[in-house]
Amino acid sequence: MRIPAIRKALAFVWRDFLNEVSYKSAFVLHVGSLIFSVGIWFFFSAFLQDNLKEKMDSLTGGNLFAFILFGIAPFSYQQVALSAFAHRFREEQVTGTLEAMLVCPTRTSMVIFASALFDFLFTSLRVVLYILVGVGFAHFTTRPISLHMAGLAAALVIFFLMVLTSVGVGIMAAAFVMYFKKGEVLVTLISSASALFGGVFFPAGALPRIVQPLSALLPITYTTDGVRRALLTGEGIVDLLPQIRVLLIFAAVLLPLGLYIFRIALRAARRDGTLVQY
Amino acid sequence: MPAAISVEDLAKSFIKRRSLRDMVTHPLVKAERVTALDGVTLSVAPGEIFGLLGPNGAGKTTLLKILSCLIIQSRGRALVNGYDTLADEMRVKTSVGFVTSDERSFYWRLSGRENLRFFASLYNLPPARAARRCQDLLDRLELTDKADHAFMTYSSGMKQRMAVARALLHDPPILFMDEPTRSLDPLAAKHLRTLVTDSLNRKEGKTILLATHNLSEAEELCSRIAIIHKARIRRMGTLAEVRSWALARERYVIEVSGGDGFAPYRFDGGRVEVDDGAAEGPAPHAVRLRAELDRGGAALTHVLRDLVARGATIVSCTRYEASLQEIFDMTVEEGNKPA
Numbered sequence: 001m002r003i004p005a006i007r008k009a010l011a012f013v014w015r016d017f018l019n020e021v022s023y024k025s026a027f028v029l030h031v032g033s034l035i036f037s038v039g040i041w042f043f044f045s046a047f048l049q050d051n052l053k054e055k056m057d058s059l060t061g062g063n064l065f066a067f068i069l070f071g072i073a074p075f076s077y078q079q080v081a082l083s084a085f086a087h088r089f090r091e092e093q094v095t096g097t098l099e100a101m102l103v104c105p106t107r108t109s110m111v112i113f114a115s116a117l118f119d120f121l122f123t124s125l126r127v128v129l130y131i132l133v134g135v136g137f138a139h140f141t142t143r144p145i146s147l148h149m150a151g152l153a154a155a156l157v158i159f160f161l162m163v164l165t166s167v168g169v170g171i172m173a174a175a176f177v178m179y180f181k182k183g184e185v186l187v188t189l190i191s192s193a194s195a196l197f198g199g200v201f202f203p204a205g206a207l208p209r210i211v212q213p214l215s216a217l218l219p220i221t222y223t224t225d226g227v228r229r230a231l232l233t234g235e236g237i238v239d240l241l242p243q244i245r246v247l248l249i250f251a252a253v254l255l256p257l258g259l260y261i262f263r264i265a266l267r268a269a270r271r272d273g274t275l276v277q278y
Numbered sequence: 279m280p281a282a283i284s285v286e287d288l289a290k291s292f293i294k295r296r297s298l299r300d301m302v303t304h305p306l307v308k309a310e311r312v313t314a315l316d317g318v319t320l321s322v323a324p325g326e327i328f329g330l331l332g333p334n335g336a337g338k339t340t341l342l343k344i345l346s347c348l349i350i351q352s353r354g355r356a357l358v359n360g361y362d363t364l365a366d367e368m369r370v371k372t373s374v375g376f377v378t379s380d381e382r383s384f385y386w387r388l389s390g391r392e393n394l395r396f397f398a399s400l401y402n403l404p405p406a407r408a409a410r411r412c413q414d415l416l417d418r419l420e421l422t423d424k425a426d427h428a429f430m431t432y433s434s435g436m437k438q439r440m441a442v443a444r445a446l447l448h449d450p451p452i453l454f455m456d457e458p459t460r461s462l463d464p465l466a467a468k469h470l471r472t473l474v475t476d477s478l479n480r481k482e483g484k485t486i487l488l489a490t491h492n493l494s495e496a497e498e499l500c501s502r503i504a505i506i507h508k509a510r511i512r513r514m515g516t517l518a519e520v521r522s523w524a525l526a527r528e529r530y531v532i533e534v535s536g537g538d539g540f541a542p543y544r545f546d547g548g549r550v551e552v553d554d555g556a557a558e559g560p561a562p563h564a565v566r567l568r569a570e571l572d573r574g575g576a577a578l579t580h581v582l583r584d585l586v587a588r589g590a591t592i593v594s595c596t597r598y599e600a601s602l603q604e605i606f607d608m609t610v611e612e613g614n615k616p617a
Contacts, residue, residue: 011399096382
């Protein structure tokens with residue numbers, strides 16, 4: 001990436017940071033609510049863990065709270081990757097700042113990518129906080145979470161591939177918003193399916209047999225499974241090659257497809273004169 | 279010298295959006311198209327202030343958006359600072375500053391300075407240069423006192439000056455201004471017009487394309503104008519040229535006293551009428567006549583000689599200039615007539 005492009009991207013991050021912290025109470029409440037939601041999952045898991053011991057032992061890592069924690073982390077990332085581009089583009093359209101940016105010598109693709117950067121950084125912070133708070137909660141119980149740092153590299157590779165895959169779909173959603181002025185349906189559909197069939201809150205194996213094949217079609221399934229194996233049992237890149245391979249295929253198809261659809265939508269919106277309409 | 283802006287046979291039509299019901303009930307009917315621009319050709323010289331006039335929906339904003347690379351034309355070619363809007367998008371955008379009257383085009387919770395710094399990065403200004411340039415513009419546009427206050431606390435006049443400051447960040451040779459004084463009070467509007475003419479145009483030699491339906495503003499600022507109506511340029515030229523179209527004959531108001539009564543009459547060089555319904559009465563004991571005469575002076579000489587011969591004293595004789603408003607109304611009326 002060239003220096004001016006990095007500078008522009010940072011300008012977007014700084015702008016969004018200034019905007020975010022200008023809502024001071026919301027910023028504090030956001031962090032507060034994160035601690036609350038981790039607490040809810042912690043106590044919920046403790047309740048089930050003690051009562052359904054046999055089933056819990058079959059989970060990756062054998063700890064329900066850790067299982068959910070490392071399901072929510074990639075899921076949160078996926079949510080951002082899916083929705084941030086469309087959401088930010090829509091927001092700039094509605095607030096009226098999009099036109100002012102598009103008359104500048106900066107590519108529309110840069111405007112959309114960089115507008116979502118802050119969301120990614122903020123979510124990274126949230127995910128790290130989630131894990132720290134979660135591990136902190138568990139530390140004071142009889143069932144602490146032991147993280148296997150040997151699997152960190154594998155977890156990061158899997159995370160990265162899942163983000164690329166989701167970015168592809170997210171860009172498609174932004175293209176839909178740009179041209180059809182609606183893109184949320186696509187995001188909602190994939191998000192809901194991921195939450196239900198993707199092994200985020202419970203193992204995909206717990207689903208009825210008839211719907212289990214659906215989980216194989218979702219990148220989040222391979223991500224949650226891979227990240228848990230990496231961080232909770234210490235499996236490395238070689239052990240997780242099957243998950244990595246599938247995510248690579250998803251990324252190789254969805255990212256170029258997303259970019260291609262975006263380019264078509266951009267040209268069509270400029271031709272129809274609807275680029276800044278909403 | 280090559281033109282700053284050159285537009286050749288530019289046309290743009292949009293597909294009219296259909297309702298879902300219409301699409302279901304008439305799936306095979308071809309979508310209707312709305313023509314926004316049709317065969318527009320114009321050229322703006324470097325350093326010129328050129329006015330685009332027209333009623334709402336005439337096509338002014340569509341033209342500005344094509345020139346800013348926000349919309350792709352259906353036909354024709356547009357060059358800005360010598361760069362093609364289709365082939366050289368980034369160079370076009372580097373050559374142009376866009377002043378919009380939309381206050382919402384800023385981030386309201388950020389300060390004026392933070393807004394300008396953000397947009398400076400989009401204009402590829404390195405941080406140190408951006409900081410200096412922002413400060414220069416804040417000083418020049420008298421915004422320094424409130425530069426670090428949230429944009430939402432600014433008055434309309436300050437917001438509009440911020441729009442000008444943003445357009446000048448990269449010091450472009452060409453400015454597009456879309457209704458820049460629309461939301462300003464008369465004093466703020468006057469200040470902005472002075473800035474445009476004295477500073478931006480005369481001192482810095484910037485070319486300015488001004489879209490407006492404020493006719494007195496166009497009259498005050500523009501060296502040439504184009505009146506757009508229903509997607510086409512109906513009149514174009516200097517104000518004098520456009521006026522000469524509007525009034526094929528010259529008009530005079532002649533006040534006379536004495537003489538043996540006046541009646542309307544016609545002759546080869548024009549016609550003379552008695553003005554009974556003047557809002558302000560003529561001088562005491564004087565009669566006001568309105569004459570519509572051929573250009574060149576011969577017809578006027580003929581009328582004045584005739585009046586003197588009839589024993590009248592010429593109290594005053596004033597040539598009547600059509601206002602831009604009248605020309606505009608005539609143009610719109612002409613455009614509305616069925617073909």
